[in-house]
Amino acid sequence: MKKYLFTTIITLALFSTIISCSDDFVSPKPEYSIDSENYFNSKSDYDEALVAAYDLLQSTYANALLGEIASDNTLAGGESPTDVIGWQQVDDMIHTPVNSNLRDIWNWMFAGVQRANYILEFKDKTDFEGKTQLLAETRFLRAYYQFELVKWFGGIPMKGDARFKVGDEKTVPRSTVAEVYASIEADLIYASANLSPTASQKGRVTKGAAQALLGKAYLYEGKFVQAASVLDAVINSGKYTLQSDYDAMFEMDGENGPESVFEVQYTDVEGAGFTCLQCSEGNVAVGFSGIRNYSGPLFSSGFSFNIPTKESADAFEVGDKRKDVAILDIAAWAAANAGVTYGKGNEDTGYFNRKYLPRKRSAEAQGDLNLTNPNNYRAIRYADVLLMAAEAYNRGAIDDTKAKTYLNQVRRRAFGDNNHDISVTGAALTDFILAERRVELFGEGHRFFDLVRTGKAAGKIPGFKANKNELFPLPIEEIQFANGNWQQNPGY
Secondary structure: OOOEEEOOHHHHHHHHHOOEEEEOOOOOOOOOOOOOOOOOOOOOHHHHHHHHHHHHHHHHHHHHHHHHHHOOOEEOOOOOOOOOHHOOOOHOOOOOOOOHHHHHHHHHHHHHHHHHHHHHHHOOOOOOOOHHHHHHHHHHHHHHHHHHHHHHHOEOOOOOOOOOOOOHOOOOOOOHHHHHHHHHHHHHHHHHHHOOOOOOOOOOOOOOHHHHHHHHHHHHHHHHHHHHHHHHHHOOOOOOOOOOOOOOHHHHOOOOOOOOOEEEEEOOOOOOOHHHHHHHHHHHHHHHHHOOOOOOOEEEEEEEEEEEEHHHHHHOOOOOOHHHHHEEEEEHHHHHHOOOOOOOOOOOOOOEEEHOOEOOOOOOOOOOOOOOOOEEEEEEEHHHHHHHHHHHHOOOOOOHHHHHHHHHHHHHHHHHOOOOOOOHHHHHHHHHHHHHHHHOOOOOHHHHHHHOOOOOOOOOOOOOOOOOOOOOOOOOHHHHHHOOOOOOOOOO
């Protein structure tokens, strides 16, 4: 990975973007300060600013990890009940506005919005070939970060195509959830119309990624007709297919495969310390999810967070091949592989999130091995698109036959036959689709939000309080900075 430091002069936590940026798209550059007077004068300036906007995707490891811990899929785990206390509090649904891990998600996602807005604020300054594609990528990224923010925190402050500046926190209000989704929709409609169907480089967004995220946003809004239409466009494009080997998809050789609609790229070339987890070029969640004090084949050790519950392991039907890919039963693994040893941590269940366990690395691997795992995050998979489309057709009372067709495509790969096809309709079909989402996407960070948006969280997640825990609290620092301009979410 090559490194380029992109700096803007912003001070508040919400507006901070003073972070090192890395990606494959650019060559090394020296550190320097920029502003609108000496920047955005050439295509390369815009390209490098776009790399900076992409860079915050790597920090979404926190979103995926905590999205599992917050759900009924996994427990926080770790070394002790106070190890990464913010995760422990979310796991127990006792989190407050004083939570550094929730603050990280808020800060990092807003840094992504801020970087995208910097490009869009000066989108008319210089013309160059390929500008429409660049702006379409930028608008996808802004929509992606805003979608994460609205899922976690509800309505957020927005300023159109302009950066936030010091003082805006006291005058710019929190937009409503509907207004945030309207912005997301507009960005993704533009991106869908202007992005290339094929990425020029691995990791860049495509037309299919924009359509899939737009369909997901519609689904979260309950706009089932619109969701079904745009997700069908992804399905009918012929660009994607279910990868035949579910297991191989989560290994290094399976990255950016035929099922990958959008994938966050990670590398192990550069290291980072615990003082700057966002700066890591590796998928930090992988090391945190690893088996404590492990010695043996295939895997390397980690910190035993994000521990699957027995209930979630039992959610897989008999004969479902995905279970052994999604969940590692460490006792069974040790019995089958001579010489395996391991330790036990807090809330040990004997299970681990196998998809994102750290794999053994070459002797040339650099940096802290727990922070530089190169495992890509499969942010949007084709199976997810099929299940979202099935849900839209079913819950929108549009076409249950089509819904079953999409659902059963996913199940036939899982079982290797058509003997497990679902034939029910209506509300019963809805339950099967949502249950299928749980096992198909296990460990990928979607479960909490699926339960919330379908109104089932209060009956499934221990400690979840209705009319409160659907959203997470704004960090206390933001409420204080805003000086009464932004109200805290209900119940906090």
